[in-house]
Amino acid sequence: MNLYEAIFVRKSVRKYGMDKLDQTVIDHIMNFADSIPMIFDDIKVRLELVQLADLKHFQPGILTVKAPYYLVLYSTKEPGYLLNAGNMMEQIALYITARGLGTCYIGSLNLKDKVLEEEEYEQVIALAFGEGEYEVYRQNDKAKRLPLKSIAVFKEEVDKNVRTIVSAARLAPSGMNSQPWRMVVYNNRIHLFCKKNIFMKNVMKEAGLIDMGICLAHLLIAAEEMWLDARPVTISNISSQSFKKNDYIISVKMS
Incomplete structure (x- = not known):
């Protein structure tokens, strides 16, 4: 399955198994993320992979989900940075979907214990992912x-x-x-x-x-x-x- 095919079957997955993924899978996801070009050249982006076990202040609720992994996107606040962040994270979400894993967007992730050294970066969006507890695909006509x-x-x-x-x-x-x-x-x-x-x-x-x-x-x-x-x-x-x-x-x- 490629990214285009994943568009038609991806859905938000809110229940996950907590088993760790093979490190090779994680490496492939991060390598793909690093290959995505920016829409605007002057925007800088940082991606941080966070495991649930590393979060001391995790609070499940209607705006977040409990998952084994979270990919957090930080960006400099240049013109168009929000558009760029959405474009980038959706490609990553589709790539993860194409590998048979579940994903779910969450607005932000409480990372009080994880602060970037560079103050110019702002946390923009986070993506939960992992092995879905149930089916991770949907039929196109169910959207x-x-x-x-x-x-x-x-x-x-x-x-x-x-x-x-x-x-x-x-x-x-x-x-x-x-x-x-x-x-x-x-x-x-x-x-x-x-x-x-x-x-x-x-x-x-x-x-x-x-x-x-x-x-x-x-x-x-x-x-x-x-x-x-x-x-x-x-x-x-x-x-x-x-x-x-x-x-x-x-x-x-x-x-």
């Missing part, structure tokens, strides 16, 4: 997602590959299953917007940008599967505009 017509506007007739790419983006996970992404689709480009919510506080806005990065990962992975050269770009004449219902995030150009 609770908005219909395509609710999230994408097709400005012209697009070929099957582009429609497949948008369908893959539709399956991206999001906090509280909010699905904030909205897309304006052409045959050679997709403009990605985030739905505005006047009730969102700052924390929720940040979570929305991470969700947009996750959606972006699905777009880029699907484009690569379709043998298309796709790259994320910011288009100035769109970013300079103000939109009533959505915020412009980024575009994906394809060729």
Whole structure:
């Protein structure tokens, strides 16, 4: 199974066996994570692997899960760092899924005993993973997602590959299953917007940008599967505009 195939079967797994994974599996995950390029070159990222046994202040609750491993992403706070974090962590989640393991996003992890020496880094997101206690895959049609017509506007007739790419983006996970992404689709480009919510506080806005990065990962992975050269770009004449219902995030150009 590759990353693209994992998009259609991944689900959030909240119950895990506590057995340790083979070190070779851990090494493969960390090596893959290290190979992911940043969306923006000036962003620095640190990934820390944490085992449950190392957490002295772990408190299970509705916003976290008890798992044998956690991958914690730290980032410098450069423009676009939340989008970058979501894009990066979703690729890792899909890679882990493709290896038959379960994953679940958690907003943050209490690491009072583990402080990075570099003060410039901020903990952004964490991913729980390990051997799932139950089935770690779901059927594609069981995903609770908005219909395509609710999230994408097709400005012209697009070929099957582009429609497949948008369908893959539709399956991206999001906090509280909010699905904030909205897309304006052409045959050679997709403009990605985030739905505005006047009730969102700052924390929720940040979570929305991470969700947009996750959606972006699905777009880029699907484009690569379709043998298309796709790259994320910011288009100035769109970013300079103000939109009533959505915020412009980024575009994906394809060729």
